[in-house]
Amino acid sequence: MRRVCVLYEDQRGPTKGFGLHELVRACVSDALPEQPRWRVNAALEDFRPLKGDTKLLEACRRDIDLLATDGRSVVAVFDNDKIRELLKLTAKAPDEAVMQAILKGGKRSERLSIVLLKQNMESVLEAAALCDKSLDPKRIKLAVRHKDPLERDAILTELASERARPTRECMLGTVSSLRKLVELLCRLMVPAQGRRKKKTARARRRTSKA
Numbered sequence: 001m002r003r004v005c006v007l008y009e010d011q012r013g014p015t016k017g018f019g020l021h022e023l024v025r026a027c028v029s030d031a032l033p034e035q036p037r038w039r040v041n042a043a044l045e046d047f048r049p050l051k052g053d054t055k056l057l058e059a060c061r062r063d064i065d066l067l068a069t070d071g072r073s074v075v076a077v078f079d080n081d082k083i084r085e086l087l088k089l090t091a092k093a094p095d096e097a098v099m100q101a102i103l104k105g106g107k108r109s110e111r112l113s114i115v116l117l118k119q120n121m122e123s124v125l126e127a128a129a130l131c132d133k134s135l136d137p138k139r140i141k142l143a144v145r146h147k148d149p150l151e152r153d154a155i156l157t158e159l160a161s162e163r164a165r166p167t168r169e170c171m172l173g174t175v176s177s178l179r180k181l182v183e184l185l186c187r188l189m190v191p192a193q194g195r196r197k198k199k200t201a202r203a204r205r206r207t208s209k210a
Contacts, residue, residue, distance in 0.1 A: 002072065009050060028040050031183070032186055117175075123175055
């Protein structure tokens with residue numbers, strides 16, 4: 001399984017625990033049932049909140065080779081709601097124009113992929129509240145309206161547990177950009193050829209048992 005570095009624009013900067021990444025790793029593990037969860041977690045152990053979209057943009061343009069010196073793929077996750085303003089694009093600029101503007105003036109690394117999280121972290125938390133009615137509305141308010149980082153981490157980390165898989169599946173159906181991020185990571189970690197080989201091996205095992 002190939003390793004991937006994931007960059008976020010979270011305002012706190014480097015941190016040992018980050019709820020959104022824990023949720024993403026759990027979703028990737030759900031999507032790759034043939035892979036042990038510990039192996040998925042190890043392949044995605046390199047995550048970096050870069051303390052703001054400006055620093056994330058700088059990293060995409062200048063630092064990919066430094067961030068992943070071993071040649072691993074890098075995925076940069078931008079909140080969709082403010083990135084056009086930062087890039088001085090119109091509010092209706094299409095996603096492709098946004099991605100081109102992010103790379104403009106920088107090193108066009110073949111290893112870099114960009115995901116626009118629509119609309120932002122708050123959208124993910126709101127989807128969590130929609131999909132899990134047992135979540136305390138006061139906690140959601142604290143996480144969404146007051147942007148409390150500890151509450152955000154606590155909620156999203158709870159949703160990374162095995163028992164919360166139905167909630168995660170619901171969230172992926174609600175936030176399509178989150179689903180696209182998970183699908184992209186799966187493709188980068190286990191290329192299509194590798195997935196086909198595993199399916200063929202499983203089919204052969206089933207045939208031999210019949």
